[in-house]
Amino acid sequence: MAGHSHDHDHDHSTLSEMDVRVRALETLLTQKGYIDPAAIDRIIETYETEVGPHNGAKVVAKAWAEPEFKAWLLKDATAAIASLGFTGRQGEHMVAVENTPEQHNMVVCTLCSCYPWTVLGLPPVWYKSAAYRSRAVLEPRKVLGDFGVALPESTRIRVWDSTAEVRYLVLPKRPAGTEHLSQAELASLVSRDAMIGTALV
Ligand code: FE
Numbered sequence: 034m035a036g037h038s039h040d041h042d043h044d045h046s047t048l049s050e051m052d053v054r055v056r057a058l059e060t061l062l063t064q065k066g067y068i069d070p071a072a073i074d075r076i077i078e079t080y081e082t083e084v085g086p087h088n089g090a091k092v093v094a095k096a097w098a099e100p101e102f103k104a105w106l107l108k109d110a111t112a113a114i115a116s117l118g119f120t121g122r123q124g125e126h127m128v129a130v131e132n133t134p135e136q137h138n139m140v141v142c143t144l145c146s147c148y149p150w151t152v153l154g155l156p157p158v159w160y161k162s163a164a165y166r167s168r169a170v171l172e173p174r175k176v177l178g179d180f181g182v183a184l185p186e187s188t189r190i191r192v193w194d195s196t197a198e199v200r201y202l203v204l205p206k207r208p209a210g211t212e213h214l215s216q217a218e219l220a221s222l223v224s225r226d227a228m229i230g231t232a233l234v
Contacts, residue, residue: 077155085154086225088119089202092152093228094219096129097207107131110202114152124151124200130193131204132230137188138203139177139230141169142195149200153225160229170194180231203230 048056062068092114096103106113110127114120127149130138142148143166148156159165168176173190177183184190193201205227211219226232 080150080155084119084121084150086152086223086228087220088117088154089149089152089225089228090220090223091117091216092119092129092202093204093223094216096204097211097219098216103204106204114202119151121151123147124149126199127152127202128193128199129202129204130191132206134185134206135187135189137177137184137190137230138193138201139169139173139190140193140195140201140203141166143167143170144194144196147195147197147200149195149202152202153228157225177231180226182231182233203228205234208234 059068059070059073063070092106095117096106102113106129110129111125113129114124114127130140132138142160146156146161148160165176170192173192174184177190195201205223207219208222211222214222222234224232224234227234
């Protein structure tokens with residue numbers, strides 16, 4: 034992934050200025066009794082373990098396997114996703130966008146880091162990076178190339194800019210030769226990045 038090292042280049046031995054500020058703030062708020070570090074850990078743990086891309090993968094697998102669910106998902110993603118029990122903060126207004134041979138969809142938040150937490154968990158570091166946020170809009174095909182995704186020139190790339198109101202889930206193309214797979218097996222094929230649109234299944 035030439036020119037795309039942000040997923041790997043952070044050094045755990047050094048803290049960024051932002052990390053230092055966050056830690057200082059957390060320490061201060063804890064000392065003053067405004068926050069309970071254990072509660073914060075619990076929230077983070079929830080999003081790291083219980084809520085995560087495996088939720089979105091279940092949605093995608095169900096849409097692949099059940100045409101009626103897929104139609105519902107594309108029409109009213111919030112309700113269709115909620116029917117699987119995936120509700121909550123940062124997922125109140127979901128829109129699902131389907132990849133087809135004609136159009137590939139890719140999601141960004143150019144302003145900050147809005148992301149569909151209920152189906153994908155917490156956003157990856159690169160999603161929040163200034164480079165991704167600006168380049169995804171300016172040169173999406175190049176960005177996809179950095180992720181190792183090469184699409185035919187005939188496939189249009191549509192970039193969806195998330196907002197505080199609307200969060201997008203990409204419905205990737207179902208790979209050929211998967212007709213015999215169960216929904217659980219299908220779900221295991223679906224990566225987080227495929228549902229952001231920076232990978233294929
Ligand atoms: Fe944002």
